[in-house]
Amino acid sequence: MFDYCIVGSGLFGSVFAYEASKRGKKCLMLEKRNHIGGNCYTKTQENVNVHTYGAHIFRTDSKEIWDYVRQFADFNHFINSPLANYKGAIYNLPFNMNTFCKLWNISTPKQAQDIIESQRKAALKDLKGAPKNLEEQALSLVGIDVYEKFIKGYTQKQWGRDCKDLPASIIRRIPVRLTYDNNYFNDPYQGIPKGGYTPIFEKLLKNCEVRLNADFLKHKEQFQAKAKKILFTGTIDSYFEYRFGELEYRSLKFEEEILEIPNYQGVAVVNFTDEQTPYTRIIEHKHFEFGTQEKTIISKEYPQTWDKSKEPYYPINDSKNQALFAKYQELAKQEQNLLFGGRLGSYQYYDMQDVIKAALELVKREFAQ
Ligand code: FAD
Ligand code: UDP
Numbered sequence: 020m021f022d023y024c025i026v027g028s029g030l031f032g033s034v035f036a037y038e039a040s041k042r043g044k045k046c047l048m049l050e051k052r053n054h055i056g057g058n059c060y061t062k063t064q065e066n067v068n069v070h071t072y073g074a075h076i077f078r079t080d081s082k083e084i085w086d087y088v089r090q091f092a093d094f095n096h097f098i099n100s101p102l103a104n105y106k107g108a109i110y111n112l113p114f115n116m117n118t119f120c121k122l123w124n125i126s127t128p129k130q131a132q133d134i135i136e137s138q139r140k141a142a143l144k145d146l147k148g149a150p151k152n153l154e155e156q157a158l159s160l161v162g163i164d165v166y167e168k169f170i171k172g173y174t175q176k177q178w179g180r181d182c183k184d185l186p187a188s189i190i191r192r193i194p195v196r197l198t199y200d201n202n203y204f205n206d207p208y209q210g211i212p213k214g215g216y217t218p219i220f221e222k223l224l225k226n227c228e229v230r231l232n233a234d235f236l237k238h239k240e241q242f243q244a245k246a247k248k249i250l251f252t253g254t255i256d257s258y259f260e261y262r263f264g265e266l267e268y269r270s271l272k273f274e275e276e277i278l279e280i281p282n283y284q285g286v287a288v289v290n291f292t293d294e295q296t297p298y299t300r301i302i303e304h305k306h307f308e309f310g311t312q313e314k315t316i317i318s319k320e321y322p323q324t325w326d327k328s329k330e331p332y333y334p335i336n337d338s339k340n341q342a343l344f345a346k347y348q349e350l351a352k353q354e355q356n357l358l359f360g361g362r363l364g365s366y367q368y369y370d371m372q373d374v375i376k377a378a379l380e381l382v383k384r385e386f387a388q
Contacts, residue, residue: 020045021047021245021247022247023045023046023247024250025048027050027364029059031362032057033048033056034382035382036227037227039386040227047230047246048229049233050230055217056216056220058075060072066312067304068214069275071273072332073273074300077210079209080205082208084375088375091212092212092213094212095308095309097211099202099288101287101288101289101290101300102284102286103290103292104290105169113203114161116128116131116197116198117199119134119135122168139162142158142159142166143158152182152183153174153183153186155183169290170182174189176297176322179324184337185337186337211307236258250360251357251359251360252359254268255366265327266366267334268334269324271330276317276319280314280315281314287307288300289301289302298319298321299322300319301320302317334366341366344366361377361378362374
Protein backbone atom coordinates (compact mmCIF):
# COMPACT_ATOMS: atom_id res chain seq x y z
CA MET A 20 0.00 0.00 0.00
CA PHE A 21 1.31 3.44 -0.95
CA ASP A 22 0.61 6.65 0.96
CA TYR A 23 0.28 8.59 -2.29
CA CYS A 24 -0.36 7.65 -5.89
CA ILE A 25 0.88 10.66 -7.85
CA VAL A 26 -0.38 11.00 -11.41
CA GLY A 27 1.99 12.93 -13.66
CA SER A 28 5.77 13.28 -13.32
CA GLY A 29 5.88 16.98 -14.26
CA LEU A 30 7.26 19.57 -11.87
CA PHE A 31 4.20 19.64 -9.62
CA GLY A 32 3.97 15.89 -9.11
CA SER A 33 7.73 15.46 -8.80
CA VAL A 34 8.25 18.22 -6.21
CA PHE A 35 5.39 16.79 -4.19
CA ALA A 36 6.84 13.26 -4.51
CA TYR A 37 10.26 14.47 -3.31
CA GLU A 38 8.84 16.27 -0.28
CA ALA A 39 6.48 13.43 0.65
CA SER A 40 9.26 10.81 0.32
CA LYS A 41 11.50 13.01 2.47
CA ARG A 42 8.83 12.79 5.17
CA GLY A 43 8.83 9.01 5.02
CA LYS A 44 5.76 8.64 2.81
CA LYS A 45 5.66 5.84 0.26
CA CYS A 46 4.87 7.24 -3.19
CA LEU A 47 3.92 5.66 -6.49
CA MET A 48 4.44 7.89 -9.53
CA LEU A 49 2.41 7.12 -12.66
CA GLU A 50 3.38 8.75 -15.93
CA LYS A 51 1.59 8.06 -19.18
CA ARG A 52 4.49 9.27 -21.35
CA ASN A 53 7.64 7.17 -21.79
CA HIS A 54 9.76 9.58 -19.74
CA ILE A 55 9.66 11.67 -16.56
CA GLY A 56 9.67 15.49 -16.35
CA GLY A 57 6.39 16.51 -18.01
CA ASN A 58 6.84 19.45 -20.35
CA CYS A 59 10.18 20.38 -18.76
CA TYR A 60 11.76 17.17 -20.11
CA THR A 61 15.03 17.56 -22.03
CA LYS A 62 16.90 14.91 -24.01
CA THR A 63 20.51 14.89 -25.20
CA GLN A 64 21.02 14.62 -28.96
CA GLU A 65 24.22 15.44 -30.89
CA ASN A 66 25.57 16.49 -27.49
CA VAL A 67 22.91 19.23 -27.29
CA ASN A 68 20.24 19.33 -24.58
CA VAL A 69 16.98 19.56 -26.50
CA HIS A 70 13.91 21.13 -24.87
CA THR A 71 11.47 18.62 -26.36
CA TYR A 72 8.31 20.53 -25.38
CA GLY A 73 9.46 24.05 -26.17
CA ALA A 74 11.89 26.55 -24.64
CA HIS A 75 12.00 26.28 -20.85
CA ILE A 76 13.76 29.18 -19.19
CA PHE A 77 13.72 29.15 -15.42
CA ARG A 78 13.16 32.46 -13.72
CA THR A 79 11.75 33.60 -10.42
CA ASP A 80 11.35 36.64 -8.23
CA SER A 81 11.56 34.50 -5.10
CA LYS A 82 14.89 33.81 -3.41
CA GLU A 83 13.24 30.88 -1.64
CA ILE A 84 12.23 29.20 -4.94
CA TRP A 85 15.63 29.95 -6.49
CA ASP A 86 17.41 28.33 -3.52
CA TYR A 87 15.00 25.41 -3.64
CA VAL A 88 15.56 24.56 -7.30
CA ARG A 89 19.33 24.96 -7.03
CA GLN A 90 19.42 22.02 -4.60
CA PHE A 91 18.93 19.86 -7.67
CA ALA A 92 21.09 21.57 -10.36
CA ASP A 93 23.62 24.27 -11.08
CA PHE A 94 22.14 27.00 -13.26
CA ASN A 95 24.02 28.92 -15.93
CA HIS A 96 23.77 32.69 -16.52
CA PHE A 97 21.44 32.49 -19.57
CA ILE A 98 19.25 35.58 -20.00
CA ASN A 99 16.37 35.24 -22.44
CA SER A 100 16.68 37.95 -25.12
CA PRO A 101 14.46 36.72 -27.94
CA LEU A 102 14.10 38.42 -31.30
CA ALA A 103 10.99 39.17 -33.33
CA ASN A 104 11.09 38.41 -37.04
CA TYR A 105 8.35 40.45 -38.73
CA LYS A 106 8.27 39.72 -42.47
CA GLY A 107 12.05 39.28 -42.54
CA ALA A 108 12.96 42.33 -40.41
CA ILE A 109 14.53 41.68 -37.01
CA TYR A 110 13.55 43.56 -33.82
CA ASN A 111 14.43 43.10 -30.16
CA LEU A 112 11.96 41.81 -27.59
CA PRO A 113 10.44 42.48 -25.13
CA PHE A 114 9.13 45.87 -26.22
CA ASN A 115 11.95 48.23 -25.25
CA MET A 116 14.06 51.13 -26.55
CA ASN A 117 15.89 48.83 -29.01
CA THR A 118 12.52 47.83 -30.52
CA PHE A 119 11.21 51.43 -30.63
CA CYS A 120 14.47 52.77 -32.02
CA LYS A 121 14.29 50.42 -35.02
CA LEU A 122 10.54 50.78 -35.45
CA TRP A 123 10.38 54.58 -35.46
CA ASN A 124 13.99 55.60 -36.10
CA ILE A 125 14.17 57.49 -32.81
CA SER A 126 16.72 57.38 -29.97
CA THR A 127 15.36 58.78 -26.70
CA PRO A 128 12.81 57.47 -24.19
CA LYS A 129 10.92 60.80 -24.45
CA GLN A 130 10.46 60.34 -28.21
CA ALA A 131 9.22 56.76 -27.71
CA GLN A 132 6.90 57.76 -24.91
CA ASP A 133 5.36 60.58 -26.97
CA ILE A 134 4.66 58.22 -29.89
CA ILE A 135 3.17 55.51 -27.68
CA GLU A 136 1.08 58.09 -25.81
CA SER A 137 -0.39 59.63 -28.98
CA GLN A 138 -1.12 56.16 -30.42
CA ARG A 139 -2.76 55.04 -27.18
CA LYS A 140 -4.98 58.11 -27.12
CA ALA A 141 -6.04 57.62 -30.75
CA ALA A 142 -6.73 53.91 -30.32
CA LEU A 143 -8.52 54.15 -27.01
CA LYS A 144 -10.66 57.25 -27.39
CA ASP A 145 -13.78 55.06 -27.38
CA LEU A 146 -12.63 52.81 -24.55
CA LYS A 147 -14.43 53.14 -21.22
CA GLY A 148 -12.94 51.67 -18.05
CA ALA A 149 -10.23 49.03 -17.79
CA PRO A 150 -9.18 47.02 -20.90
CA LYS A 151 -11.65 44.17 -21.37
CA ASN A 152 -9.72 41.98 -23.78
CA LEU A 153 -6.21 41.36 -25.10
CA GLU A 154 -6.51 43.84 -27.98
CA GLU A 155 -7.60 46.69 -25.70
CA GLN A 156 -4.89 45.78 -23.19
CA ALA A 157 -2.18 45.73 -25.88
CA LEU A 158 -3.30 49.02 -27.42
CA SER A 159 -3.39 50.68 -24.03
CA LEU A 160 0.11 49.42 -23.21
CA VAL A 161 2.01 50.04 -26.45
CA GLY A 162 -0.22 51.57 -29.15
CA ILE A 163 -1.12 50.48 -32.67
CA ASP A 164 2.30 50.00 -34.36
CA VAL A 165 3.65 47.52 -31.81
CA TYR A 166 0.25 45.83 -31.64
CA GLU A 167 -0.02 45.38 -35.42
CA LYS A 168 3.56 44.18 -35.98
CA PHE A 169 4.38 42.13 -32.90
CA ILE A 170 1.20 41.14 -31.11
CA LYS A 171 -1.82 40.73 -33.37
CA GLY A 172 -0.52 38.06 -35.78
CA TYR A 173 1.49 36.13 -33.19
CA THR A 174 -1.37 36.05 -30.70
CA GLN A 175 -3.98 35.01 -33.23
CA LYS A 176 -1.72 32.15 -34.38
CA GLN A 177 -0.86 31.15 -30.83
CA TRP A 178 -4.42 31.03 -29.52
CA GLY A 179 -6.42 30.47 -32.73
CA ARG A 180 -8.74 33.34 -31.81
CA ASP A 181 -9.15 37.02 -32.42
CA CYS A 182 -7.34 39.24 -29.88
CA LYS A 183 -10.74 40.71 -28.94
CA ASP A 184 -11.82 37.26 -27.73
CA LEU A 185 -8.85 36.64 -25.43
CA PRO A 186 -8.33 37.68 -21.78
CA ALA A 187 -6.20 40.80 -21.21
CA SER A 188 -4.10 38.95 -18.63
CA ILE A 189 -2.18 36.98 -21.33
CA ILE A 190 -0.33 40.04 -22.61
CA ARG A 191 0.43 41.49 -19.17
CA ARG A 192 3.15 38.82 -18.87
CA ILE A 193 5.40 40.77 -21.24
CA PRO A 194 7.39 43.78 -19.99
CA VAL A 195 7.32 47.15 -21.77
CA ARG A 196 10.39 49.27 -21.03
CA LEU A 197 11.75 52.67 -21.95
CA THR A 198 15.31 51.42 -21.42
CA TYR A 199 17.68 49.58 -23.77
CA ASP A 200 17.16 46.27 -21.96
CA ASN A 201 16.46 43.08 -23.95
CA ASN A 202 15.88 40.81 -20.94
CA TYR A 203 12.48 39.19 -21.58
CA PHE A 204 11.83 38.84 -17.87
CA ASN A 205 11.87 41.18 -14.90
CA ASP A 206 12.68 38.48 -12.36
CA PRO A 207 15.99 38.85 -10.50
CA TYR A 208 16.86 35.13 -10.81
CA GLN A 209 17.11 33.42 -14.20
CA GLY A 210 19.02 30.58 -15.89
CA ILE A 211 19.04 27.15 -17.49
CA PRO A 212 20.08 24.08 -15.51
CA LYS A 213 23.48 22.90 -16.72
CA GLY A 214 22.89 19.53 -18.37
CA GLY A 215 19.17 20.17 -18.94
CA TYR A 216 16.07 19.61 -16.80
CA THR A 217 15.78 15.81 -16.79
CA PRO A 218 18.54 15.25 -14.16
CA ILE A 219 16.53 17.48 -11.78
CA PHE A 220 13.61 15.08 -12.09
CA GLU A 221 15.84 12.04 -11.57
CA LYS A 222 16.87 13.57 -8.24
CA LEU A 223 13.34 14.56 -7.27
CA LEU A 224 12.07 11.04 -7.91
CA LYS A 225 14.97 9.04 -6.52
CA ASN A 226 13.02 7.66 -3.54
CA CYS A 227 9.77 7.07 -5.33
CA GLU A 228 8.54 4.12 -7.40
CA VAL A 229 8.04 5.33 -10.96
CA ARG A 230 5.95 3.61 -13.63
CA LEU A 231 6.21 4.97 -17.18
CA ASN A 232 3.67 4.38 -19.97
CA ALA A 233 1.06 4.13 -17.20
CA ASP A 234 -2.19 6.01 -17.80
CA PHE A 235 -4.02 6.32 -14.50
CA LEU A 236 -7.38 6.80 -16.23
CA LYS A 237 -7.15 3.47 -18.03
CA HIS A 238 -6.89 1.53 -14.76
CA LYS A 239 -8.40 4.00 -12.31
CA GLU A 240 -9.88 1.57 -9.80
CA GLN A 241 -6.80 -0.63 -9.74
CA PHE A 242 -4.54 2.34 -8.93
CA GLN A 243 -7.00 3.88 -6.46
CA ALA A 244 -6.87 0.65 -4.49
CA LYS A 245 -3.09 0.89 -4.21
CA ALA A 246 -2.82 4.19 -2.32
CA LYS A 247 -4.39 6.08 0.57
CA LYS A 248 -4.46 9.32 -1.42
CA ILE A 249 -4.33 10.32 -5.08
CA LEU A 250 -2.62 13.48 -6.38
CA PHE A 251 -3.76 14.08 -9.96
CA THR A 252 -1.82 16.55 -12.14
CA GLY A 253 -3.48 15.72 -15.48
CA THR A 254 -6.49 17.64 -16.80
CA ILE A 255 -9.20 17.96 -14.16
CA ASP A 256 -12.02 17.43 -16.70
CA SER A 257 -10.50 14.11 -17.86
CA TYR A 258 -10.45 12.85 -14.26
CA PHE A 259 -14.22 13.39 -14.06
CA GLU A 260 -14.79 11.89 -17.52
CA TYR A 261 -15.83 15.26 -18.95
CA ARG A 262 -19.08 15.11 -16.97
CA PHE A 263 -19.91 18.80 -17.50
CA GLY A 264 -18.22 19.05 -20.90
CA GLU A 265 -14.66 19.64 -22.06
CA LEU A 266 -12.45 22.48 -20.87
CA GLU A 267 -10.60 24.09 -23.78
CA TYR A 268 -6.84 23.94 -24.26
CA ARG A 269 -4.39 25.04 -26.93
CA SER A 270 -2.08 22.43 -28.33
CA LEU A 271 1.29 22.62 -30.10
CA LYS A 272 3.34 20.59 -32.56
CA PHE A 273 7.16 20.69 -32.43
CA GLU A 274 9.20 19.97 -35.54
CA GLU A 275 12.86 19.23 -34.78
CA GLU A 276 15.68 19.41 -37.33
CA ILE A 277 19.37 18.60 -36.97
CA LEU A 278 21.40 20.98 -39.15
CA GLU A 279 24.96 20.37 -40.33
CA ILE A 280 25.99 23.91 -39.40
CA PRO A 281 27.21 25.29 -36.06
CA ASN A 282 24.90 28.29 -35.79
CA TYR A 283 21.49 28.80 -37.42
CA GLN A 284 19.95 31.94 -35.93
CA GLY A 285 22.49 33.22 -33.42
CA VAL A 286 20.03 33.30 -30.53
CA ALA A 287 17.96 30.76 -28.59
CA VAL A 288 14.49 32.09 -29.50
CA VAL A 289 13.08 33.91 -32.53
CA ASN A 290 9.35 34.78 -32.60
CA PHE A 291 7.69 35.02 -36.02
CA THR A 292 5.13 37.70 -35.38
CA ASP A 293 3.38 37.95 -38.77
CA GLU A 294 0.15 36.06 -39.35
CA GLN A 295 1.29 34.12 -42.45
CA THR A 296 4.28 32.10 -41.11
CA PRO A 297 2.57 28.99 -39.73
CA TYR A 298 4.85 28.59 -36.70
CA THR A 299 5.19 31.06 -33.82
CA ARG A 300 8.78 30.39 -32.75
CA ILE A 301 12.02 28.74 -33.76
CA ILE A 302 14.26 27.72 -30.91
CA GLU A 303 17.92 26.79 -31.36
CA HIS A 304 18.67 24.62 -28.37
CA LYS A 305 22.45 24.92 -28.10
CA HIS A 306 22.22 28.66 -27.33
CA PHE A 307 20.51 27.93 -23.99
CA GLU A 308 23.86 26.57 -22.83
CA PHE A 309 26.26 28.63 -24.98
CA GLY A 310 27.03 25.48 -27.04
CA THR A 311 29.93 25.24 -29.46
CA GLN A 312 29.05 21.86 -31.03
CA GLU A 313 29.66 21.40 -34.77
CA LYS A 314 25.98 20.73 -35.50
CA THR A 315 22.88 22.50 -34.28
CA ILE A 316 19.30 21.46 -33.51
CA ILE A 317 16.30 23.70 -34.05
CA SER A 318 12.58 23.28 -33.30
CA LYS A 319 9.71 25.02 -34.98
CA GLU A 320 6.67 25.49 -32.76
CA TYR A 321 3.27 25.25 -34.49
CA PRO A 322 0.12 26.09 -32.52
CA GLN A 323 -2.70 23.58 -32.99
CA THR A 324 -6.36 23.20 -32.19
CA TRP A 325 -6.68 20.85 -29.24
CA ASP A 326 -8.75 17.69 -29.19
CA LYS A 327 -8.47 14.65 -26.95
CA SER A 328 -5.86 13.05 -29.20
CA LYS A 329 -3.44 15.98 -28.66
CA GLU A 330 -1.42 17.28 -25.72
CA PRO A 331 -3.14 20.07 -23.75
CA TYR A 332 -0.34 22.64 -23.40
CA TYR A 333 -2.15 25.88 -22.54
CA PRO A 334 -5.40 26.38 -20.59
CA ILE A 335 -7.69 28.98 -22.19
CA ASN A 336 -8.69 31.06 -19.19
CA ASP A 337 -11.64 32.96 -20.59
CA SER A 338 -14.85 33.41 -18.61
CA LYS A 339 -16.64 30.44 -20.20
CA ASN A 340 -13.84 28.00 -19.32
CA GLN A 341 -13.33 29.51 -15.86
CA ALA A 342 -17.01 28.90 -15.09
CA LEU A 343 -16.72 25.27 -16.24
CA PHE A 344 -13.51 24.82 -14.24
CA ALA A 345 -15.31 26.12 -11.12
CA LYS A 346 -17.87 23.32 -11.54
CA TYR A 347 -15.12 20.70 -11.67
CA GLN A 348 -13.50 22.26 -8.61
CA GLU A 349 -16.78 21.80 -6.72
CA LEU A 350 -16.78 18.12 -7.69
CA ALA A 351 -13.18 17.79 -6.55
CA LYS A 352 -14.06 19.20 -3.12
CA GLN A 353 -16.65 16.46 -2.62
CA GLU A 354 -14.11 13.67 -3.17
CA GLN A 355 -12.12 12.35 -0.23
CA ASN A 356 -8.41 11.61 -0.43
CA LEU A 357 -8.09 13.24 -3.82
CA LEU A 358 -5.83 16.21 -4.57
CA PHE A 359 -5.36 18.18 -7.78
CA GLY A 360 -2.42 20.34 -8.79
CA GLY A 361 -0.21 21.75 -11.53
CA ARG A 362 -0.93 23.57 -14.76
CA LEU A 363 -3.56 21.06 -15.90
CA GLY A 364 -5.09 20.07 -12.57
CA SER A 365 -5.48 23.74 -11.53
CA TYR A 366 -6.27 24.98 -15.07
CA GLN A 367 -3.80 27.85 -14.60
CA TYR A 368 -1.26 29.43 -16.97
CA TYR A 369 1.51 28.53 -14.48
CA ASP A 370 5.23 28.95 -15.11
CA MET A 371 7.73 26.64 -13.43
CA GLN A 372 8.21 28.92 -10.45
CA ASP A 373 4.42 29.09 -9.89
CA VAL A 374 4.22 25.31 -10.03
CA ILE A 375 6.98 24.85 -7.45
CA LYS A 376 5.34 27.43 -5.19
CA ALA A 377 1.96 25.75 -5.48
CA ALA A 378 3.43 22.27 -4.87
CA LEU A 379 5.26 23.48 -1.75
CA GLU A 380 2.05 25.09 -0.49
CA LEU A 381 0.27 21.77 -0.89
CA VAL A 382 3.13 20.06 0.98
CA LYS A 383 2.64 22.54 3.85
CA ARG A 384 -1.10 21.81 3.97
CA GLU A 385 -0.67 18.03 3.76
CA PHE A 386 2.05 17.79 6.38
CA ALA A 387 0.96 20.64 8.66
CA GLN A 388 1.17 18.87 12.01
P1 FAD B 1 3.17 18.98 -16.86
O1 FAD B 1 4.59 19.31 -17.10
O2 FAD B 1 2.19 19.12 -17.97
O3 FAD B 1 3.11 17.49 -16.32
C1 FAD B 1 1.92 16.75 -16.24
C2 FAD B 1 2.29 15.28 -16.48
O4 FAD B 1 1.16 14.47 -16.20
C3 FAD B 1 2.69 14.99 -17.92
O5 FAD B 1 3.94 14.35 -17.96
C4 FAD B 1 1.57 14.08 -18.42
O6 FAD B 1 2.02 13.12 -19.36
C5 FAD B 1 1.13 13.41 -17.13
N1 FAD B 1 -0.26 12.91 -17.17
C6 FAD B 1 -1.37 13.60 -17.51
N2 FAD B 1 -2.46 12.81 -17.41
C7 FAD B 1 -2.01 11.59 -16.99
C8 FAD B 1 -2.67 10.36 -16.73
N3 FAD B 1 -3.99 10.21 -16.89
N4 FAD B 1 -1.91 9.29 -16.32
C9 FAD B 1 -0.56 9.43 -16.17
N5 FAD B 1 0.11 10.57 -16.42
C10 FAD B 1 -0.62 11.65 -16.82
N6 FAD B 1 7.61 27.77 -17.69
C11 FAD B 1 8.65 28.55 -17.32
O7 FAD B 1 8.82 28.81 -16.13
N7 FAD B 1 9.53 29.04 -18.26
C12 FAD B 1 9.40 28.79 -19.58
O8 FAD B 1 10.21 29.26 -20.40
C13 FAD B 1 8.32 27.98 -20.01
N8 FAD B 1 8.13 27.72 -21.31
C14 FAD B 1 7.10 26.93 -21.70
C15 FAD B 1 6.94 26.67 -23.05
C16 FAD B 1 5.89 25.86 -23.48
C17 FAD B 1 5.73 25.59 -24.95
C18 FAD B 1 4.97 25.32 -22.53
C19 FAD B 1 3.82 24.46 -22.99
C20 FAD B 1 5.12 25.59 -21.18
C21 FAD B 1 6.17 26.39 -20.74
N9 FAD B 1 6.38 26.67 -19.40
C22 FAD B 1 7.42 27.46 -19.01
C23 FAD B 1 5.45 26.16 -18.37
C24 FAD B 1 5.93 24.83 -17.74
O9 FAD B 1 6.01 23.85 -18.75
C25 FAD B 1 4.95 24.42 -16.68
O10 FAD B 1 4.83 25.39 -15.68
C26 FAD B 1 5.30 23.09 -15.97
O11 FAD B 1 5.88 22.17 -16.83
C27 FAD B 1 4.03 22.52 -15.41
O12 FAD B 1 4.31 21.36 -14.67
P2 FAD B 1 3.10 20.40 -14.28
O13 FAD B 1 3.67 19.34 -13.42
O14 FAD B 1 1.97 21.19 -13.75
O15 FAD B 1 2.56 19.83 -15.67
N1 UDP C 1 3.07 37.64 -27.51
C1 UDP C 1 3.02 38.37 -28.67
N2 UDP C 1 4.15 38.53 -29.42
C2 UDP C 1 5.33 37.99 -29.07
C3 UDP C 1 5.39 37.25 -27.87
C4 UDP C 1 4.25 37.08 -27.11
O1 UDP C 1 1.95 38.86 -29.02
O2 UDP C 1 6.32 38.16 -29.80
C5 UDP C 1 1.83 37.48 -26.71
C6 UDP C 1 1.07 36.21 -27.10
O3 UDP C 1 -0.31 36.48 -26.96
C7 UDP C 1 1.54 35.22 -26.06
C8 UDP C 1 1.65 36.11 -24.82
O4 UDP C 1 2.13 37.36 -25.33
O5 UDP C 1 0.63 34.17 -25.89
C9 UDP C 1 2.58 35.60 -23.74
O6 UDP C 1 3.86 35.44 -24.31
P1 UDP C 1 4.96 34.49 -23.67
O7 UDP C 1 6.21 34.65 -24.45
O8 UDP C 1 5.01 34.72 -22.21
O9 UDP C 1 4.30 33.07 -23.99
P2 UDP C 1 4.66 31.56 -23.61
O10 UDP C 1 6.15 31.44 -23.59
O11 UDP C 1 3.99 31.27 -22.30
O12 UDP C 1 4.03 30.79 -24.74
